[in-house]
Amino acid sequence: MTTIDLNRIGAKGAIAEEAEGKWGMVIDRDVCTGCQACVAACAMENNIAYVGEEDAGYGRTMHWIRIERFWEGEYPEVKSTHQPMLCQQCGHAPCEPVCPVFATPHSMSEQINLQVYNRCIGTRYCANNCPYQVRSFNWRDYQDNRLRPEITILSNQFNPDVTVRRRGVMEKCSFCIQRIHKAEDKAKSEGREVEDGEFTTACAQACPANAITFGRLDNPESLVSQLAQNERGYKHLDELNTLPRVTYLKEG
């Protein structure tokens, strides 16, 4: 009996293989202390705008990763839990089909969700359709130090590998794709595959508690795929079938 590989012909609903993905992340909520080091590291690595006090107070912070803090129980028996939330790089990303100009396509080689900044026209439909609410929009020209002299120092240390986004453009976590590409290029020039642990994303690198692990999901030997098998693992909003590539480990 021959079976037709639905994934190959690109049929909708062919999810068995896509579910695995290529790059993935595991976040251990048990050891996360909510210190926000990942948030800062991500902002530095990816040239994320500092929006200023007023806009931040209005809910316009632009972080690609945020720490959601929840309280459990009644006083005095309270416990706080932290949930780092970033783009889940969905296998079936709800943000992708709604963009009218294909500014948020799916990368076939990396199998993550891309954002093409200079194609974006700012309808913000993708952000509305992202159930994780992790996309951030450039409401103003936050990065222009002619308009905002107070960010001159910050703009002196932009990461040259990453675009500086201007106003009217949607952006989001890219799994530090510039680091992925660098590592892949290096491995290719040396004629080998990227090794597990050779590089990692900025947030994972900065986490003092090692709560974040990044790596190849399609390699069963890698640390990240081992951890993803952990019995504490769960996917966020699993019922929506977005096939997220980020696995959370719940508090033990």
Place this chain on the structure above:
Amino acid sequence: MSAVSKHYSGAEKAHAHHQEEEHDPREFLMYDPKPRGEMNDMVMESMMTTSWKFWAVIAVLVVLVASCFVYAWGYMIANGLGTAGVMRPSYWGVFLVNTVFWIGISHAGTFISAILRVFKAEFRRPFTRAAELMTTFGLIQAGASIFMHMGRVWLAYWMFPIPNERMLWPNFHSPLMWDLLAITTYVLGSTMYLFLPLIPDLAMARDRSTGWRKSFFKVLALGFRGTEGEWRHLQTAMNYFAFAIIPVMFSVHTIVSWDFAMAMRPGWSSSVFGPYFVLGALHSGMGAVAVVLVIMRATMKHMDYFIRKEHFDALGKLMLIVSFAYAYFFFNDYIVQWYGGDRATDNLLHWLEEGKMSWMFYQLILFNIIIPWLTLWSKKIRTTPWLLAIIGILINVGMYWERYLIVPVMLAVNRMPFTWRLYQPRIEIFLTVGTFALFLLFYMIASRLIPLIPVWEVQEGQMVHTLRKVGKTHVPTVSEFE
């Protein structure tokens, strides 16, 4: 009081009652013909007479448009969407509310002139033009609101399938793409459909005007002289358009509803949204037509000849029926979502009922369902123009709240409780005022530039309807041309 006078007043009452029962057929426009020339003059005169009040209103509107539309929008383009109130999680705000609202308003025009024309409802004859103008001008506001909401409007043409060297095409999976196509089709279609029945009236105006107006009408009338062949062609074209525009009208609002229905958001992904939005559009559109007619009748000369109680009566009945249908869809949507039992949706419904915005939710039920049901059943209220106008305005307020609830309020309560936050409009308020002012300005200018009453349609109707004298009473008859 003596017995005699009691008896007398009783008799008078009975007499009055008798008169009310057997009304004079001449109170209907179709049975009250005037000579053609006189009627044409009346329409021309209503176009030409402008008092200082007209210019005063125009001046106010021009100031409003210049400050709230042109300046405010320019300011927003120059400084970014940060000047608006939108933020995470309410990425869409009043702009999208306005878009849906104006598209809704525009639906009444097509409904009245196309559907009622196809079904040969005679009462529509004198006010089709006014309703069609509403369609075109409403769509302009809807389009402007869509552009306002974009982060980089200057790149809006990327949504059009323009061939380019990188083979970058728009994404035809996106509901926004279908929106664009549907609205463009609707603007083009409805403008042509506005223009076709206008041609004979433009020719009439050309023959009765002098100076620059004559040249203006001469160009617009396309040399129409009223020969048999010209009429035949015009009728054929209007027939095609009347039938073609109906599915376009239904599809446009269905497609607009898919922006929401196709998204994965609590409160949005509801399969009943298509017909629900169309009904809502008709609801607000009918209300708006009523308001426009009342204002026209009150402010323009001779309009009380063309627009009469019978028209308000018929419109009131339509509004009542639409509000019945609207109520069905409203509760259907609500109950199905509630029964679905999704946790996030449950939260949202709870919040609508008890949260900070619950006043909107209850006003929506009050204005769109309860008030029309309580008032419009009575003929007396239906035929009192100012009351009908108030009901029309209330319905529109209610429909505006409905859209406000669907767009920013349903966005505020989502699946990530950490991000919940209620949206506050900022520059959007000015821009909303600006779109309303621009709509009114267009309307007022149009009322002085083109005949607002489709005279030839009224005359055609009056030729079909005649009164025959049988003994002492007049009997209305209708003859068929064809």
